[in-house]
Amino acid sequence: MPDRPTTPQRVAVIGGGVNDEHDVSLASAAAVTRAVRALGAEAVPLTIDRDGSWRTTDGAPLTPSDVVALLTSCDVAFAALHGVNGEDGAVAGFLSMIGLPLAGSPVRAGALGIDKWVTKTLAEAIGIPTTPAVLVPAGAAVGPAPFVPPFVVKPTTAGSSNGVSVVRSPDGYPTAIDHARAAGGDTLVEAFVTGREVDVAVFRHHDGTLRTGAALEIGVADGELFDRAQKYDGTARFTVPAVLDDEELDALVRAAHTLYDTLGCSGVARFDFFLTTDGIVLNEVNTSPGFTEQSQVPRMFAAVGLPYVELVEALIAATPSLGAGSGR
Known part of the structure; x- marks a missing residue:
């Protein structure tokens, strides 16, 4: 296997979705589309509107048969979808049924990861503490x-x-x-948990190894939440890499890797933790995290020498074929 697999020639990029993260997803999809084109590949951007209908990004409506024809003309899909009706495994299942590999998590990981109660229950079962x-x-x-x-x-x-x-x-x-x-x-x-908020992002490289971005700490005042406004208005304070000792970093990375494998993730996933005086506590899992150039995950990988376009290239190159278990 070559060190740097050839980028597929035609990449479907799906954004939008039927949920309240629609606009965030559109921004992620636009950024991925730019990266795919920077790699010299053909991007086929598609949008799922708020009513569930599909269209091209220039506004042309698509029938279900049009969607399938366009998608199956591509080599791989990158679904920059966040939230229900997308990140929850719905689109992964659809793509699996029509035979198009996805640069992202399969049905099982999406369905488990989207539900905070389910991921909390699973994490506790494998020995990773969560919030009561x-x-x-x-x-x-x-x-x-x-x-x-x-x-x-x-x-x-x-x-x-x-x-x-x-x-x-x-x-x-x-x-x-x-x-x-x-x-x-x-x-x-x-x-309510009092502690530092630290995130870890992971993806499985095409050679099978797990690659981890720099840990990212979110600057939040004591007793406050990292809310939607801070996430998207540019006021969020991130420290990348987070200032951690070796023991703290090792505990966070081990927990993130264990969750990635237990959930059955593919593509990139972000694991959000609290670092407390008693150790780490899992907050939540994101199997399709925000993905603009300024989002947390790209910042985390840029800090370890993998800039945005190369990160997109690596995620596409790592896409498992359907025969290799992408629908697990």
């Missing part, structure tokens, strides 16, 4: 607050901090549940 939490199913009666404030209320499947609240007094609990349910179905109520 209670699940409040959609439609269930809202009883007394399960934790002493402050605590966090969030949808189990929403991303970009949509629907997330910090409850600071018991009477704020019902409103926080309503806010979370407006962004998703089931709701997660979590104890």
